[in-house]
Amino acid sequence: MATNAITTFFNQTQDTSLATPRINRFTLFFLFIIILGLGCGVASFIIGHEKVYNYTRDVPWGLLISTYAFWAITSTGLCIYAAISHIFGGTKMAVVSNRMVWMSIICILGAFATIGVEIASPHRMLIYNIISPNPTSNIWWMGTLYGLAVGCMIVEFFGIVTGLARIAVILGTIGAVAEVLANSCLSGVFATLPSRPYWYGGQLPIYFLTAAFLSGASAIILFNQLAYKIRGQEMPQSVKDALKSAGKAMTLVLILYSVATFWRLIMYFVGGSELGRIAADALISGPLSVPFWVFEVCIGLIIPLILILLSRLQNTGMMAIAGLLILVGQFVARYNLVAGGLLVPGTLGWDNAPTYFNYVPSFFEFAVVMGSLGLVCFGFLVGERVFGKTFTQKEHH
Amino acid sequence: MDITTLEKEKNEGIETLPSEERRKFLKMGLTVTGVFLGGTVLSLTSVKKALCGNTDSVIPADGQYPYPKHYGMVMRQNHCIDCEQCLDACRDTNHVPAEHDAWRTTIQERITTVDGTEKREFRPILCNHCNRPPCVRVCPTKATYKDQETGIVVMDYKKCIGCKTCMAACPYNARYFSHDRYAIDKCNFCLDTRLAKGEKETACAAACPADVRVFGDIKDSTSEIYRLLHEPDNKIWVIRPECGALPNVFYMNA
Numbered sequence: 001m002a003t004n005a006i007t008t009f010f011n012q013t014q015d016t017s018l019a020t021p022r023i024n025r026f027t028l029f030f031l032f033i034i035i036l037g038l039g040c041g042v043a044s045f046i047i048g049h050e051k052v053y054n055y056t057r058d059v060p061w062g063l064l065i066s067t068y069a070f071w072a073i074t075s076t077g078l079c080i081y082a083a084i085s086h087i088f089g090g091t092k093m094a095v096v097s098n099r100m101v102w103m104s105i106i107c108i109l110g111a112f113a114t115i116g117v118e119i120a121s122p123h124r125m126l127i128y129n130i131i132s133p134n135p136t137s138n139i140w141w142m143g144t145l146y147g148l149a150v151g152c153m154i155v156e157f158f159g160i161v162t163g164l165a166r167i168a169v170i171l172g173t174i175g176a177v178a179e180v181l182a183n184s185c186l187s188g189v190f191a192t193l194p195s196r197p198y199w200y201g202g203q204l205p206i207y208f209l210t211a212a213f214l215s216g217a218s219a220i221i222l223f224n225q226l227a228y229k230i231r232g233q234e235m236p237q238s239v240k241d242a243l244k245s246a247g248k249a250m251t252l253v254l255i256l257y258s259v260a261t262f263w264r265l266i267m268y269f270v271g272g273s274e275l276g277r278i279a280a281d282a283l284i285s286g287p288l289s290v291p292f293w294v295f296e297v298c299i300g301l302i303i304p305l306i307l308i309l310l311s312r313l314q315n316t317g318m319m320a321i322a323g324l325l326i327l328v329g330q331f332v333a334r335y336n337l338v339a340g341g342l343l344v345p346g347t348l349g350w351d352n353a354p355t356y357f358n359y360v361p362s363f364f365e366f367a368v369v370m371g372s373l374g375l376v377c378f379g380f381l382v383g384e385r386v387f388g389k390t391f392t393q394k395e396h397h
Numbered sequence: 398m399d400i401t402t403l404e405k406e407k408n409e410g411i412e413t414l415p416s417e418e419r420r421k422f423l424k425m426g427l428t429v430t431g432v433f434l435g436g437t438v439l440s441l442t443s444v445k446k447a448l449c450g451n452t453d454s455v456i457p458a459d460g461q462y463p464y465p466k467h468y469g470m471v472m473r474q475n476h477c478i479d480c481e482q483c484l485d486a487c488r489d490t491n492h493v494p495a496e497h498d499a500w501r502t503t504i505q506e507r508i509t510t511v512d513g514t515e516k517r518e519f520r521p522i523l524c525n526h527c528n529r530p531p532c533v534r535v536c537p538t539k540a541t542y543k544d545q546e547t548g549i550v551v552m553d554y555k556k557c558i559g560c561k562t563c564m565a566a567c568p569y570n571a572r573y574f575s576h577d578r579y580a581i582d583k584c585n586f587c588l589d590t591r592l593a594k595g596e597k598e599t600a601c602a603a604a605c606p607a608d609v610r611v612f613g614d615i616k617d618s619t620s621e622i623y624r625l626l627h628e629p630d631n632k633i634w635v636i637r638p639e640c641g642a643l644p645n646v647f648y649m650n651a
Contacts (some may be wrong), residue, residue, distance in 0.1 A: 049559075050576055057498040060564040072525060082592045120559020121578065128538035128556045140537035140561050194640040195531060195568035273639070346568055346637065350505040 006140070013161050015388020017231060019112065023381060030378035040364045041117025049120055050315020053366035058343045061363035067369045069186060070215075071111035071210060071376070072146065073334070074327070076183040077216015078104035079153065081192065081246070083176030086169055092245040095238045096224050098160050099383070099391040100216075103223050104179075105153050106379030108146060110372040117368055120145040138188035145182035149175045161356055163388050181213050186308040196341040197276030203264060210257050214329050218304075218323035227391065240316060247313045250323065254308070258301050261333075275348065279340045287356050288339060291332050299370035300329010319327035427435045455635045455647065456626050457528070462616045464548035464604065468526065468586050469615040469645035471633075472600075476607040476651065477519040479504050486604035490590050491583070499573050501584040502601050521609060522636070524571035524584040525602070525644030526550045532563035541581070548645070549588050554580040568640040586612070615645065625649065 036133045044052045066111045082100035093100075100337065115123050125143070134140050152175030161167030187208035190199035221243050235243075268280035283292040304322035311318035326379060345353040457467075487493060487502050502523035509516050530550050532541050540556035541563055543549070557580035564572045564581065575582035586592065587599040595601075602610035613622035625631060626647060635644045 048576065050574070055561070055568065060561040060574075063599055066595060089522070097445070119561075120574065121557065124538070124556065125558040125560075128558065132538045132540075133447065134534075134537055134539045136534045137537040137562075139535060139560055189535070190564065193531060193535075193566050194642075195566060195637070279472065346570055350507045352506065352508070387458075 003085045009162075010386065011192035011389045013390045015231075015385060015392070018381075018385045018388060023230060023369055023385065027378060027381045027385070030374045030381065033374030034371055034378055037367045037369070037374055038113055039371070040219040040367035041113070041371060044117060044364055053118075054362040054364060054365065056359070058345065058357045059336055059339075059359040061342060062359055063157065063335060063365045064368055064375075065198060066338040067331070068111045068118065069116040069338070070331045071107045071114065071372060072186055073212045073330070074184060074219050075104045075107035075111060076209075077214070078107060078177040078180040078219055079149065079176050079216075080212065080282065081216050081220060081249070083172050083315055085275075086172045092238075092241045093170055094242070096220065096242045096391070098157075098387075099223060099227065100220055100389060101153060101157050102165045102391070103219060103376075103380065105150060105157060106383065107219070108150050110138065110376045111146070111377065112150075114254060114368060114372045115376055119227075127187050138185045138192060141187060142182050142393075143184035148176035151175075161387060169228045180209070180212075183208055184256040190337070190341065193341075196345070198268070198279035198341040200276075200338070204258070207257075207264065210253060211330060211333070212258055214250065214257050215327060217246045217253060218330075221250065221316070222248040222320050222323040222327065223380060225316055225323075226379070226380070230384065235316060235332075242318060243316045244336040246315050247308065247311075247319050250319075250326070251308050251313070254301065254305055254326065258305075261296075261301070273337060275344050278348070279344045282340055282343055282356055283336055283361060287343065288336050291336050295332035296329050296336055299325050301326075301335060304329070327393055346384040398598070403473075410444065452504055455514065455644075456537075456633055457615070463528075463646060464543075464616075466547045466614045467616040467645070468547050468549055468612070469622060469647065470586075470613075471611040471622050471647045472521055472522070472651060473607075473609050473611070473651040474481070474518070474520055474648050476609045477504060477521055478607055479506065479519045480606060482604045482606060483585050483601035483610065485619035486600040487584075488589060491584075492577070494575065494577055499575065499582075501582070503572075519649070521601075522569060522571070524567075525569050525636070525642065525646040527587065527645065528643035529641060531566035531568065531622075531640070531642055535562045535566045541583075544588065547586075547588065547592075550583070551585045551588060552581060552583060554578045554582075556579050564576060568637040568642055569644075625651075 005267045040052075053062075053064070054323070066336050078100045081093055082104060085091050085097035085100075117308040119125065128276060129140060129143060133144075152171045156168045156175055159165065173346035187205040190196070190205035191201060224235075224239060224243055228239070238286050265280050265283065268277045283296075303324045307318050307322035307325070311322070313319065339359060342358045345355075345357060345361060347353060348355070398466065404440055417608060428542075457462070483502060484500065484504070487500075490493065491501060493499055493501050500519060505520045506516045507520070526549055528531040528539075528548070530543065533550060536542075537560065538558055539554045540553050540558070541550060542553070544551050545548060550621050559574065559580065561574065561581070564570075572581050572583045574580075587596070591598070591600060599610070599612050602612040611622050611625060615626060617623055626633060631649050631651075633647050633649050635647055638644075
């Protein structure tokens with residue numbers, strides 16, 4: 001009886017046009033990537049973090065923290081646009097907002113998977129985050145708020161697929177507020193550390209929120225383009241209009257983000273802390289110069305802007321490529337931010353410390369990153385297959 | 398007269414403006430400029446004298462000790478000869494593993510050239526047990542905290558989730574991940590290994606043959622550390638004061 005009810009329910013949401021061997025192969029491939037990648041992360045607990053991750057006393061964070069930040073920021077962006085569409089209605093993006101909610105959940109799960117294998121004792125976190133909370137800790141607030149956000153979004157998504165619009169709107173609103181606050185606390189983790197002048201300051205929280213709006217808009221365009229690509233269908237005009245709206249948001253925030261990046265770096269060269277200047281130098285001409293100039297600036301900012309201009313916000317395929325490149329740039333930008341703050345020795349001048357510490361991510365770190373990417377791709381395909389009809393609805397709740 | 402009436406008026410031009418009006422306008426401009434300029438000059442005036450005398454404002458003033466005992470350390474930096482006996486004593490006493498990255502205290506070295514002559518300096522460092530400790534603020538589970546009796550920054554290993562935020566936050570690189578304890582480890586002024594057993598000094602201070610490290614209660618006016626900190630001729634400094642952590646490890650040359 002219950003099985004019948006579930007079957008009937010999924011018959012209303014699933015998209016059988018995606019039940020093809022090709023899509024199944026891709027889904028299994030990404031599942032395989034998850035098992036391999038996150039399996040490496042899980043194995044790190046058995047082998048020992050110190051043996052498989054290239055973290056040291058001098059550089060305690062690296063690629064995994066930046067990857068976590070990337071997925072968390074993208075999730076926030078998707079959640080905000082979905083909430084704006086759901087709450088205020090009327091925006092052209094509303095027709096794709098259900099897909100945004102789903103992908104926001106998937107992205108935050110990608111973030112959790114990454115940080116889950118990065119911290120040394122996640123089991124202690126589950127206990128002591130609850131019985132010994134520290135209200136002055138940004139990490140505590142960040143974890144709690146992201147946990148709250150994902151809980152709300154899962155209930156919201158349940159409301160969406162079951163037609164409980166009221167629950168969806170209320171939980172969606174709470175979830176979005178929690179995501180924005182969590183994003184702010186995530187930036188606060190870095191921004192409130194005076195010992196790291198490259199991170200310290202009030203600009204970083206705005207920078208992170210801007211990054212969320214940028215990554216979110218890029219992800220909307222990319223995932224929707226992919227959703228119709230894998231179906232081999234022509235995109236309906238309503239979805240095209242939605243992507244044009246997202247494209248406008250993406251272009252505007254891309255410019256704002258570029259301005260913020262420019263001034264953020266210039267500030268270090270006009271005075272202030274020497275450690276901040278040296279860190280900024282790492283990006284301009286030091287060990288992070290290739291990730292910065294090639295990936296963050298050219299691939300992540302300039303080429304997407306050119307593509308957007310060429311597409312005139314009409315060619316959704318070209319906009320999707322721009323979105324993909326922005327996401328690549330954002331991923332590298334998070335790495336540059338994390339590494340930039342840590343590569344500079346705090347006791348520079350003493351102990352013959354090098355100008356920059358040496359940190360290159362290990363195979364296991366890259367494997368976990370691939371695992372998190374596999375999780376997001378797998379989540380995307382499963383979402384389209386199981387909830388496809390919910391995503392492609394023409395009206396919003 | 399409102400704006401619509403004004404708009405209808407004919408523009409008289411500035412040629413007809415009486416010189417008295419021009420002078421009034423100029424005076425007003427000069428007054429405004431003078432007020433701002435005066436304020437700026439005043440704001441540039443040093444107020445350092447009011448905060449500190451011969452020593453430095455890095456030393457807490459009397460009456461500003463929030464703990465019953467307030468332990469700190471003075472390093473007579475130029476006495477250090479890098480014999481590393483303090484490091485060995487610390488490892489033995491506190492079971493610090495003999496790994497490259499694992500230390501609770503170490504000695505840093507700097508070579509400077511003055512008039513063509515190479516000068517070698519040594520600087521012992523350890524946890525500064527700050528009054529405003531960044532590590533304590535950022536810890537999500539209160540696994541690191543200020544001991545309410547002594548002001549010492551201590552670890553509760555079982556609560557440490559290994560997020561390493563305290564390592565990123567510490568201005569002094571005083572923390573490391575201990576694989577033995579599977580938690581962050583750091584100097585605790587030998588609170589559990591010596592002070593709790595009635596010893597008056599830390600292992601590193603007791604082992605130092607050059608009397609570099611002077612450990613004690615900076616609240617106690619009869620202590621050696623109090624005397625060193627408040628001796629008018631002693632120039633006292635701390636490492637990275639710009640971080641605002643208010644460290645309790647002080648440096649001087651004696």
